[in-house]
Amino acid sequence: xxxxxxxxxxxxxxxxxxxxxxxxxxxxxxxxxxxxxxxxxxxxxxxxxxxxxxxxxxxxxxxxxxxxxxxxxxxxxxxxxxxxxxxxxxxxxxxxxxxxxxxxxxxxxxxxxxxxxxxxxxxxxxxxxxxxxxxxxxxxxxxxxxxxxxxxxxxxxxxxxxxxxxxxxxxxxxxxxxxxxxxxxxxxxxxxxxxxxxxxxxxxxxxxxxxxxxxxxxxxxxxxxxxxxxxx
Amino acid sequence: xxxxxxxxxxxxxxxxxxxxxxxxxxxxxxxxxxxxxxxxxxxxxxxxxxxxxxxxxxxxxxxxxxxxxxxxxxxxxxxxxxxxxxxxxxxxxxxxxxxxxxxxxxxxxxxxxxxxxxxxxxxxxxxxxxxxxxxxxxxxxxxxxxxxxxxxxxxxxxxxxxxxxxxxxxxxxxxxxxxxxxxxxxxxxxxxxxxxxxxxxxxxxxxxxxxxxxxxxxxxxxxxxxxxxxxxxxxxxxxxxxxxxxxxxxxxxxxxxxxxxxxxxxxxxx
Numbered sequence: 001x002x003x004x005x006x007x008x009x010x011x012x013x014x015x016x017x018x019x020x021x022x023x024x025x026x027x028x029x030x031x032x033x034x035x036x037x038x039x040x041x042x043x044x045x046x047x048x049x050x051x052x053x054x055x056x057x058x059x060x061x062x063x064x065x066x067x068x069x070x071x072x073x074x075x076x077x078x079x080x081x082x083x084x085x086x087x088x089x090x091x092x093x094x095x096x097x098x099x100x101x102x103x104x105x106x107x108x109x110x111x112x113x114x115x116x117x118x119x120x121x122x123x124x125x126x127x128x129x130x131x132x133x134x135x136x137x138x139x140x141x142x143x144x145x146x147x148x149x150x151x152x153x154x155x156x157x158x159x160x161x162x163x164x165x166x167x168x169x170x171x172x173x174x175x176x177x178x179x180x181x182x183x184x185x186x187x188x189x190x191x192x193x194x195x196x197x198x199x200x201x202x203x204x205x206x207x208x209x210x211x212x213x214x215x216x217x218x219x220x221x222x223x224x225x226x227x228x229x230x231x232x
Numbered sequence: 233x234x235x236x237x238x239x240x241x242x243x244x245x246x247x248x249x250x251x252x253x254x255x256x257x258x259x260x261x262x263x264x265x266x267x268x269x270x271x272x273x274x275x276x277x278x279x280x281x282x283x284x285x286x287x288x289x290x291x292x293x294x295x296x297x298x299x300x301x302x303x304x305x306x307x308x309x310x311x312x313x314x315x316x317x318x319x320x321x322x323x324x325x326x327x328x329x330x331x332x333x334x335x336x337x338x339x340x341x342x343x344x345x346x347x348x349x350x351x352x353x354x355x356x357x358x359x360x361x362x363x364x365x366x367x368x369x370x371x372x373x374x375x376x377x378x379x380x381x382x383x384x385x386x387x388x389x390x391x392x393x394x395x396x397x398x399x400x401x402x403x404x405x406x407x408x409x410x411x412x413x414x415x416x417x418x419x420x421x422x423x424x425x426x427x428x429x430x431x432x433x434x435x436x437x438x439x440x441x442x443x444x445x446x447x448x449x450x451x452x453x454x455x456x457x458x459x460x461x462x463x464x465x466x467x468x469x470x471x472x473x474x475x476x477x478x479x480x481x482x483x484x485x486x487x488x489x490x491x492x493x494x495x496x497x498x499x500x501x502x
Contacts, residue, residue, distance in 0.1 A: 003489045011414075011454045012444055012481045081454045085412035088346050088453030094249070094260060095339045097313025101411060101458035108456070185457040191479025194472045 011084075014077045019186035021074040026179065026186075028067055033216055036155075040222070043152035043231040047140045051148035075116060082109050104181040111178040118171035126158060156223050156230050165220035176213035180205055241267045242334035246281060248293050249341045251350055258350065260339070263293075270330035274317060275300060275307060277329055278340075294353040300325040302466060305401030308408070309354050310341040315405035315464045323403060323466040343408035347415070347450045358404045360450040361418060365402070367446035368439035369422045371431050390428050397425035399467040406461035412453030417461035419447050420477035421469050427480055437484035444481055 007013035035053075038046040053060060098106075129135045135157070138150035159165050183205040187193040193201065222228045243266045251258030263281050272280070275297050282292035298306035307324040311317030317327045332338060340354065348356040376383070386394075398421075406417035423440050426432030432439070455474060462471040 003485055006485055010444060010481075011448045011452075012478060013485070015454060015478070016482060085414075085453040085456070088413035088451060089344055090346050091344055093310060093313055093344055094247075094341055095310075095313035099314065099409065099460050099463035101460050105456060105458045106411065181457075188457045188471075188475050189455075189478055191475045191477075191482060193475050195470060 011081075014081060015189045017073055018077050018081070019189040021070040021077075022182050022186045024067070024070045025074065026183065029175065029179075029212070033212060036219060037215060039152065039155055039219055039228055043140065043150075044143060046155075047148050047151050048142055050151040051142070051146065054149070071116075071119070075112070078109065078112060102181060104177050105185070108178060108181055111174040115171060115175045115178060118167065118175075121167070122171075125164070126154065129154075132158075153230060155219070156228060159220040159223035162224065165224055168220050169217045172216040173213055176209040176216075179212065180209045183208065239270050241269060242329075244268055244277075244329075244332055244335070245337045246277075247337055247339045248353070250293070250353055251342075252352065254349055254351055262337075268329050268332075270328065272329045273300065273325055274309070274311065274327040274329065275325050294351075294355045296355050297325060302326045303401060305403035305466075308343050308356060308358070308403060308405070310343055310408055312339050313341075315343060315408040316403075316466055321466060321468045323401070323405075326466070343404050345404075345407050345413035345452065347413065347452045348404060348407060356404070358402075360452070361402050361404060361415070363450060364415065364419060364443050364446045365422065368435070368442040369426070371426060371435060373431055373434060375431055384430050386430060394425055394428040396469065397421040397428065397473055400425070400465075400469055401467060403466060405464045405466060407452060409460040409464040410453065410455075411458055411460060412456055414455045414461075415447050415450070415452040416455040416474050416477065417465065417469060417471060419443050420471075420473035423477050423480060424473045427476075436480070437487055440477070440480045440484050441488075444477075 007017055035046075035049055038049055056063070104111075124130045125132075126135075132154075135154040136149070138153050139147045140150035140152065141147055159168070184193070184198075184201055187201065219228075243264065246263045246265055247260050248263060249258050250261045263285070265277060265281050268277060275295070278293060278295055285292050296306050296308050298304045300307075302323045302325060305323070308315070309317070309324045311324065311327070316322060316324045318331050319327055342348075342350050342354045342356050343358075344350075345356075347360040348358050350356050375381075400418060400421035402418065404418070407413050407415050410416075423443055426439065427436050457471075457474075459471045461474075462469060
């Protein structure tokens with residue numbers, strides 16, 4: 001049996017791809033958060049970190065393309081599977097009853113769509129910097145004398161816009177909620193879960209999601225609250 | 233002392249889905265039921281209501297039932313939105329009217345899924361399950377007669393686990409309860425039941441492919457790990473079997489990919 005063909009055509013194969021791409025993206029958002037938290041350190045740190053990433057050159061583009069492929073597969077299969085799931089019950093029940101499906105699990109498509117919209121906005125805002133050409137020009141001189149792009153200033157100016165910050169907080173909130181089901185669900189799909197450690201896993205997921213949300217939200221809140229300021 | 237035998241009788245209203253045939257539109261019809269004995273099973277109440285309908289010259293409510301002791305998997309009503317009604321680990325035939333209160337309106341619907349087309353009223357065609365079984369729910373080795381059972385050692389834990397999976401009566405409640413009308417719990421139980429036994433090993437990979445493929449072709453939805461299935465299973469089969477099915481399928485995919493090709497495939501010889 002053709003491996004790739006089965007992965008992309010069977011119900012279980014597509015779910016594995018959902019879980020595997022989800023795992024990659026989960027790893028990415030975790031790393032991305034840890035990188036961003038450097039905004040609370042002196043500006044030198046985050047600017048040097050950004051410079052390190054940008055100087056990966058072709059490597060950075062490989063990583064970006066890989067992440068993009070994961071997002072495309074994750075979203076495309078989610079749409080496909082969701083449409084199939086709706087078609088599998090053409091007539092709804094007169095009485096809707098839920099035994100134990102969590103709210104987070106029932107709104108995955110909706111939270112996912114908002115997160116997708118946010119990713120597009122976020123890339124246009126901070127990566128392509130549409131409408132903010134000055135962010136590509138601000139430079140910062142590292143202690144070793146290298147002139148690098150000033151990411152610290154970009155973040156502070158970007159989050160000084162209340163609308164941007166509110167959208168950011170809503171999006172990371174919904175992403176956390178998406179992960180509340182996603183983390184546990186992907187291990188079940190990969191077959192790496194049983195009753196014995198489900199409770200521990202669920203607790204980890206809840207703790208992770210709260211931590212992820214609060215730490216992410218802390219960045220715009222700190223900027224708006226004046227805790228993280230433009231550097232001299 | 234002799235326990236009192238007379239029970240307080242009560243009244244309920246049954247709101248039943250009536251549909252004349254597969255392609256006909258359906259609708260709910262209310263049937264008041266008085267003098268309900270709390271020790272009646274739900275199916276007995278349907279019998280009594282049907283007697284009344286028949287006496288009045290109406291068409292009785294069609295509902296599927298057979299053994300009425302929870303082992304055949306034929307009865308299939310969705311009661312107040314929950315397959316097999318309130319309670320845990322029971323089929324509709326094991327649901328007693330004492331689970332309801334005087335004056336209740338009880339909504340009775342068929343199992344709803346594209347793969348289970350409604351035939352009439354509460355009766356659905358669940359032959360999609362038979363097709364899945366025929367695709368791989370069997371073994372082709374001779375297991376001998378009862379005394380031979382001990383000739384193949386089976387670890388006790390495996391036997392217990394296989395028995396848990398084998399408890400599936402194929403009623404379809406898992407599909408009916410699933411938000412996506414997915415048949416994963418059924419397929420997981422059938423695949424695990426044989427896959428956990430030594431006799432099931434020769435066809436293990438073939439079985440999981442064939443059963444999943446047949447499941448997909450039948451128009452069931454996809455599992456989203458919400459575990460509505462195991463919550464309503466009359467045999468309380470756990471969704472851990474679904475994780476096992478996922479693991480088995482993924483393993484089979486990779487094993488198939490990297491399996492060496494035997495010389496015999498070319499007819500043997502040179």
